[in-house]
Amino acid sequence: MNSLFDLNNPVWRFIGKCFDACLLSFVWLICSLPIFTIGASTTALYYTFLKLVKDEESYLLKDFFKAFKQNFKQSTIIWFLLTILGIILFVDVFYYKFMPTTKGLFMYYFFWVLILFYIIINIYIYPLIAKFENNTIRFFKIAIMLSIKHFVFTTIMLFTCAVLVMISINIPPVIVFLPGLIPFFNSYILRHIFDLYIEKQEQN
Numbered sequence: 007m008n009s010l011f012d013l014n015n016p017v018w019r020f021i022g023k024c025f026d027a028c029l030l031s032f033v034w035l036i037c038s039l040p041i042f043t044i045g046a047s048t049t050a051l052y053y054t055f056l057k058l059v060k061d062e063e064s065y066l067l068k069d070f071f072k073a074f075k076q077n078f079k080q081s082t083i084i085w086f087l088l089t090i091l092g093i094i095l096f097v098d099v100f101y102y103k104f105m106p107t108t109k110g111l112f113m114y115y116f117f118w119v120l121i122l123f124y125i126i127i128n129i130y131i132y133p134l135i136a137k138f139e140n141n142t143i144r145f146f147k148i149a150i151m152l153s154i155k156h157f158v159f160t161t162i163m164l165f166t167c168a169v170l171v172m173i174s175i176n177i178p179p180v181i182v183f184l185p186g187l188i189p190f191f192n193s194y195i196l197r198h199i200f201d202l203y204i205e206k207q208e209q210n
Contacts (some may be wrong), residue, residue, distance in 0.1 A: 019061075023058055023059070023190070024187075024190070026058060026066055026190075027055070027183070027186040027187050027189075027190035028183045028186055028187070029066065029186070030051060030054060030055075030066060030070060030185075030186045031182060031183045031184070031185045031186030031187070032182070033047075033067065033070060034047045034048070034050075034051055034185040034186060035182070035185060037050070037074065038185075042082060042085070042086070043074075043078075043082070044085055045081035045082050045083075045084055045085025045086075045088075045132070046074050046077060046078040046081040046082055046085075047074065048081070048085075048132045048185075048189070049073060049074070049077045049081040049132045049133075049135045049136045050069075050070045050071070050072075050073040050074040050077070050136070051070070051132075051185070051186065051189045052132050052133035052135075052136040052137075052189050052193065052196070053069060053070070053072075053073030053077075053136035053137075054066060054069045054070045054073065055189050055190050055193035056133060056136060056137060056193050056196065056197055056200075057069060058190075058193070059190070059193045059194050059197055060197055073136060077135050077136065080135060080142060081132065081135055083142060084131060084132075084135070084142060084145065084146075087142075088124075088127070088128060088131075091124065092121075092124060095117055095120055095121050095124055096121070098113070098117045099114060099117045099118060099121065102114040102117065122164075123153075125164070125167075126149075126153045126160055126164065127146070127149045127150065127153070129153075129160070129163055129164070129167070129192060130148075130149035130152050130153055130196075131145055131146065131149040132189075133189075133192075133193070133196045133200075134148055134149060134152075137200055138200075152199060156199055159195050159198075159199060162195060163192045163195055163196075166188070166191050166192060167188055167192075170184060170187055170188055170191070171184070
């Protein structure tokens with residue numbers, strides 16, 4: 007019974023981390039208000055959460071703003087490229103939706119598949135920036151490679167995102183916490199994936 011109320015209990019530690027994720031959701035929202043800073047804010051979230059889920063010494067706000075500043079340029083460039091790509095994909099989906107032909111139907115679903123793949127790249131690329139150093143093109147290649155190589159983990163993260171979005175649709179106030187909760191839960195999986203390559207590199 008005493009262990010149940012012990013703050014070092016794994017359950018209470020996890021609950022505490024969930025509250026941290028909710029807090030950082032507000033920080034993300036504030037730092038993303040200029041819109042073009044969304045990429046840097048997202049990278050900063052992953053930097054903080056990748057430390058938090060690994061139980062490394064972490065200072066939430068300090069770590070967040072440190073990563074925000076360090077990765078601002080590259081994150082903003084990647085966010086800009088992904089935003090342009092996303093607009094193109096959704097415009098194509100809208101266009102082919104109203105084309106009543108077999109080709110139109112095929113292209114409509116084809117672009118939805120591309121959008122799914124686009125979402126997957128977004129899931130991987132910001133934590134990669136947060137964890138490693140590399141050039142922009144290389145990050146895109148690695149994000150694609152990891153999403154395919156770790157298909158099961160990718161599917162789990164997509165499912166997690168879908169569940170949280172569905173919850174927020176049914177309980178609208180949860181939308182405010184989505185920016186923090188999605189990266190937080192995905193960071194547990196991403197930490198495992200990244201550790202595989204870090205350990206392999208250290209062994210080599």
